Structure formats: structure tokens, C-alpha cells
Amino acid sequence: MTDSIVRAKGWRNDLEDQSFLYGAAVKFSYLKAAELPEKVDPRGKIGVKDQGQVGACSGFSRSYCMEALSNGIGGQGISFSPMFCYLTGQKTDNLLGSDTGATISGGIKASRQYGNCPDHLFPFPGRYVSTIPETCWEPAEQFQLLAHSSVNSAEECRQAIGSGYPIYLGILWDQSMDTAVLDTYRVRNNGGGHAICLLGYEGDYFYMLNSWSEKWGDRGWAKWHVRAVEAMIRSQYSEFFAVSEIEQPEPRQWNYEQMPLLG
Template sequence: MSMATSITANLALFLLCINLINIMSSALPPDFSILGYSDEDLTSPDKLIHLFELWMSKHSKSYSSLEEKLMRLELFEDNLKHIDETNRKQRSYWLGLNAFADMSQDEFKAKYLGLNQIGVPRSRGSSSVFRYENAGDLPKSVDWRKKGAVTRVKDQGQCGSCWAFSTVAAVEGINQIVTGNLTSLSEQELIDCSSENNGCNGGLMDYAFSYIASTKGLHAEEDYPYLMEEGTCEQKKADLEVVTISGYEDVPENSEESLMKALAHQPVSVAIEASGRDFQFYSGGVYDGHCGSELDHGVAAVGYGSSKGQDYIVVKNSWGSRWGEKGYIRMKRNTGRIEGLCGINKMASYPTKDQ
């Protein structure tokens, strides 16, 4: 090999190493594709428009007019800039271009949240006793998905029915734990029949638990499928098989220790504030982004653990499997806040099932 060739080869190797160092030091996660964009998409209007068209195709988006499309493009660009700026701060989580990328924060809040506490004081559970109060020697980690007590991630769509999905996830969990059978249950029945709640306009998990306990039970999803809108309560399904619960209990308010005790024994319905912009575009990692404790969304805690020194709670959402970590979010715990991150310790409850 000639000296000139050797110098050229060494220079190429040096440039390659520098490039790799730059990539490895980036704030973005190793699998860059999960974010839905690249650096080049931020450099010119043409590239941005091309990215928007690809995003529209991926999420089956269409608009009624050119004016609306241009308005959505502006929102998309603004959201993309926020996503990229956040990712470059090297947080413990990252954001991505999901199906909500053409929506304003206010529009997102109006369509996809649905915990309704206005004028609805929270009642205590069917028993004032917290059965897990004296639980000790909790495992370091729990994942009810691996234990077969969690069904697939579902999608509430543009209906404020998160409270029903949170309730159902917890009931599916305790039913599997007690009976050994994992049955996907009907959120639609709760929307149609739980009269203390407000269907697609919001509700509370405790009221939904009360409905299930006071009736003959909840039907399977396949027998009473989800419509993404309010329907009429179908009494004719009374002869079909149902899943029952004995009652429900509330986890002591603002006690992370109590939440962990309950979660070590079964999936738990929890309420959080999910209206933050980072939460809207969460794509992965242990979330510790900005959020308050004005509860506006019902979800289900299905496990807990730790990763790289970060303790977290595994939360099952109802925005489909393309949001977050295949429909889940790991929310930081041990934050030092009595109410927990996004208020997760404030209003937790779970169903009980004696047999």
C-alpha cells in the first residue's frame, strides 16, 4: 500500500470515528427511526412537506380542504420543533411524531382525555378497609403483562372514555388472577349503561366499578364491541356470559407506598394529568416531564420496576399501540412529590373479586 493510499485510508477512518462519536452523543435514542423524523427533515420547507405527506400516509390522515391541510401542516411543524428541541435536552425519555402530531394541545385535551371530576365528589370504596395495608416484602419489580393478566392495548379514539378503559383493565386483571382466564371485556357496556358516568364526556372509575358490582357483571368485548361513541344500553345481552367483581376499594390518597402495595397484588386503576405536550408525544424512556396534578385522564398501572437508577410505574394507556412504548408509558416514581408524578398517587382504586 502506498503512503498516499495509507493517509487517505486513515483520514477516512478518522472521519468515520468522528461521525460515530457525534451520533452516539446525540440526545436521541439509538433507534432513531422510532421518532418519525430525521435532522434533514428540519432543514427545508420541501423536506418538511415531504415528511408531512409520509406522516399523513402512515396514520391514514386526510383533510376536507387545502386550507385545513395548510393549518394542520403549521401545527405539525410547530409540534415537530417542540419534539426535536425536547429530545436534544437529553432527558430520560424521548418524544416522537405519533398520530397526534397535527393537533394543538387544546384540541388534543378536548378529544382524548375524559376523567370527569367536575361536580362529582369521589366516594370511598365499597369497603373503608385497604386490604393491602400490611403487605410487606414487596418484589423489586412486577409486570402483570408477563403474568398474563393484561389484554392487548386498546384505542379509545376521539371519545372521552378513558375512565371505562381504566376500569376494564383493572377488572380484566383481577379476573385473570382469581380465575386464571384472561378475557377482554367491554368498555362500551360501561359507556352505555353506567348511568353515574357521562359516556364519551367523561367519568370516574369508582362509579364504573360500582356499576359492575351492583349488576350481574360485565360482558366480553366480542359480545359488546366498542363503538367509539355513546349507544343504548343493550339489555338483550343479559343471557350472555359475564365477568363479575365483588366490589372495589380505594388506595389511600397520596401514598406511593400504598399504591405499590396494591400494584404488587393486582393491576390498579389510576388517574393522572396527561394534558402536557410532552405526554402527548411521549415515545419511550422513563417519563419525568413537566405535569401538574389536575387529574384529567384515567389509565391502568400494570407494574413497576427500575432502569438505570430510575424507578418507574408501568402504565397502560388507551391511545392505541402506536403511542408510547407500544401503548405503554413508564412513569417515574420516588419523585419526592406526595401526589406522585402527574398526580398518579392521588386517586387510585382497584376491583375486588372473592371467587
């Protein structure tokens, strides 16, 4: 079930730095298909956020990826500031100063250069602002994304997630995707670009976390079938990348089972 409120998106696929995204990508080491965990279920372990009418989806999805890495792998229990992520991505994209969205490439570059700020230092204001508090910069440097890898199939998505790495992605989005279960995907270019992330899987479905509050989808989450994800990846209007907080990614285990449920 989804609510009727129209929320912003904000992924600028028209401005993506393709030379960086693919030229700076590295090959991650993944588990073989037979070695992957049967499921990875982060629902209830990562807090659902709401970007409202701010075009900050790239910042929200980046903050989710950092929380998956810091909490689902590192067990640190940290929430990251989506507004810091959005604005530093905009800064890298030369878009800072107006609510015009940002890119996946800008988010990855910014996460390497500036890091990611804990949320309590820059809570989401519910509207666009362009000034980053000075208290954010130094703490943010402790939490960086240091590597990314292009994902070229739904099976690679499963391998990446099963090996301990979330998927940071951007796709074209329209109203047909406002559903808690998505079985098919058809490329459309009239709905705008949206950045989200894949954080888990079970059976033939991936768990996608959106940034439109718990009123959207299944308490903020959606299940995407592998054939829908495969169609997204094949589209020329999409970007799918596994991201890591370490420079030479090797397989590791999630610890979601040991984390307490939120709320």
C-alpha cells in the first residue's frame, strides 16, 4: 500500500559522470552463487526516512548504503545525514545552491572526498538549505565510501549483497512503480529519475528501501523481482553500483540477525 502524496525524486541521470563511474570502478571479490546466504533481510534494522518535497533521493539512498555498511557490517548503530549527503553530492556536481537534484557519481565522489556525517550533526530540515554546518566536516571524514563496482546483472546484485555490499542505484521512475511488489519493469522516460538502494534479497525478490516514509510501499520498503531488476540494469537510463567502505572489497557477513529491531 502507498499513500497519495506526490514526493520529490531528484536523480540527475543527464549529468552523470560516466568516465568516473566506470573508469574508477574496481572489481569486488564476491562469494560464488552456491556460497551465498539464503536470504539477507535488513527490514526493521535500518530506519526509513522521508525526503518529502526535497529532490534529495541521491543523498537519502547514499545515507542508507552507509548505514548498511556501518551497522549491518560494522555493528556501529549510526544514522547518517541525508542532507549532508545530498549537499556534498551537489557540491561535487556543481549544483549546490538550488534544489535541482544530484548524481550517483557526485555522491560517490563526495563520499570519498568529504565522507558522511552522522545525522545528529545535520538533521533533515524538511526543506532545501544550501549551507552545511561547520561541525559536520571533521566527523564526516571517519565514514567514507572508498570503492565502487559496476553491477551488470541481477545475479551480480545478489552476489554483491550476499557478499556484504549494498547497491546504490538510479533509474527512471513513474507511477507504475508505486507498489510494494514490483514484478516487471518497462523503460519510461516521462517520470523522472530516482535514486534508491537494494539492501537485501529473499527467493526471487530484492528488498529495495525508498525515501518516501513508512507510508509508502510496505512500511517504506518494496520487493523487486529479479526480472524487473534485470530489465532496469539493461536500460540505458540506469546506473547500478555496489559500494564499499574498504578499498579492496572481499566477501564478509552481515550481522543483521544480531541487530535489534527499530521502533
